[in-house]
Amino acid sequence: MKRRNFLGLMGAAGVSAAFATKAQAAGNVHFEGYPGSKGVLFDAVRCIGCRKCEEGCNTVNNLPAPEKPFDDLTVLDTRRRTQNEAFTVVNKYQPDGGPSVFSKIQCMHCLEPSCASACFVAAFKKQPSGAVTYDESVCVGCRYCMVACPFEIPTFTYDDPITPKVVKCDLCEANIQAGRITIPGCVAKCPKEALVYGERKELIKIARNRIAAAPDKYMDHIYGEHEMGGTSWLNLAGVSFSQIGMREDLGVKSGPELTSGALSVVAMVPALWPLLLAGLYGVTKRSEKINKKEKAEAVAEAISATQEKAQADLKAAMERAQADKEATVKREVAKALEEAAKAAEQGEKEEEGA
């Protein structure tokens, strides 16, 4: 099965930070875990629910003693989840009312962890050893890792006002690196070899062999081989995993893959939006300008037309006035001449009369 690793610029850049290895170019690159990286195989068929693993974890990690001691198995009657004081817990299930089946939960140590992908200060890292570790010294306490984790594993110290932090199993990475122990605390304590620590590739082989050797006892499913892109922690069981509190609807896409598509669009927005928006602005501006110009032209045209008409009217009026004036002058002159003629005639008559 081919799954793509991370798409997009940001994805590739971030992965290099998260995995401290060469950044992979986008494309159909599939991350199968660091070579030689380790993990744990849990076999629910072998588990007897003794809670020794919980005890081992508690001791190795110097966690506070629980309210009820680890040999008190009545604790198993209620379903539990990981807590700030318990990086791993065992739950009891009775599928179809049959015999009890026990299931251990803890961090699954994903090959491509959702928490690491979600963390905006890159506090989570997939170590070459296989462990997913958390660095408290940069944590802002946003708790997005808890939202992101499909296995609902990380917890948060809500009651701490000054240095609240995320808490989860680190596959005893700190202890192993410091040389205090060589295998995780839970694995060391298991009396039934229900837990095996080793190279993930080897663990898958072991799991296959167990299934092949007893197909009637095991489901043909190694939980964690493909779930969420694969996990360093692997599970075997004799019943369906959904019957022992493990979700089978998580899919095979890793966390980073789920967001890589959206991340790859990020670069496109600042690259293309300015062009589009500035273009729109230009279009608006230009149409405004054209409108203005057209308006101005129309106004000018209207003005000149009006002016021409006015001029013509004026000219006509002037001409008319001129004609009127001339006619008046003519008339007046004629009148004056007539009057003069009349006066002359009268003068002649008066002279005759005298």
Add this chain to the structure above:
Amino acid sequence: MTTEAVSKKTLFTPFNVITGMILIMGAFLTVWRFGWGLGPVTNLDHNNPWGIWIGFDLLCGVALAAGGYVTSSAVYLFGMKKHHAAVRPAILTAFLGYLFVVIALQYDLGRPWRLAYPFVVQSGTTSMLFEVGLCVALYLTVLFLEYSPAALEWLGYKRLRNMIHRCTIALTIFGVILSTLHQSSLGALYLIAPSKLHPLWYSTYLPTFFFVSSAAAGMSMVLFEGWVSHKAFHNKMSKDYLSQHDDLYYSFAKGASWVLLGYVFIKVIGVAVDDNWHLLATGWGQWFLFELLGFALLPSLLYAIGVREKNLKLIRWTALLTVLGIILNRLNVSLIAYNYHLPSEMRYFPSWQEFGVTLFVCTMLVVTFKFIVTRMPIFHEHPEYKDEH
């Protein structure tokens, strides 16, 4: 005697008394939260790491502050210049919205004093939250600059004001880019949790849903706020603002109607792409349809009718309906349909202290808004800068 009576009367208005009580409660809750941690004041737990301080204060706050980029781009980029008087109120609301989103976030973060760590100590660039943080930080700066001319006019710093004013178009474009990015990224936050968010709300289109609905939210918020401001600050409003107001209502109502219709389409495409039709018959399906039909399709139709019939009252109530719809959608994604698979006793319901802090932050926003609009040229133009836009 009389002046004393008057001053007493003005100080102890119902608004002031209620506000004062909320602020006192808020101060008390603030001490509790930071002195004793998140545990005692919230109902958050290991299964429910995000409550209303993220679901309401952050997601709804940012969506409802979208009026800033919507209005400024409509006026400056899309040529709706005649509505320029609406820009300042919208920008101020957006600026204060984001400012108080960031303030509210301080309550939710385990170590708020490390807020700048993603940018100065170690960057997790694969995180959607990194993008949200970066864009919100930058956009808050842009909004501050966009708002600042009003404050500078008030203070009388003419040269600085003119310098910033010249950058309006660049700031507007930058604002739209940043808004596109973080509005959508808020939806993209949930892309990483397909197993926790109900399939009807989970979609690879979540970023698109969030961005498109933010545009409708922004426009509706401008309308809704115009309505409220009209009642409260009518005497502060210029003739210019008031004369444009009805026209703005019709323009934005029309815009919101179309955007909401487009939103309904893409939500249906979301259901179709994941072939989730069969889920519509379930209880969650009814709830989904209630949200989609009642708070997206219905307001789209009501806006259209309001514009057609020039019915201001209908448009105002539709704006409120849309705002409530956006809040419902964001709460559905972040709280109600999130962790839908958990048994009811493991589900989250906010504590009274969480409600209290949210109320406190909202009240501070209203008080700050009131302080600014009663002093600075927001609903009117400064006499020295008339006709300059």
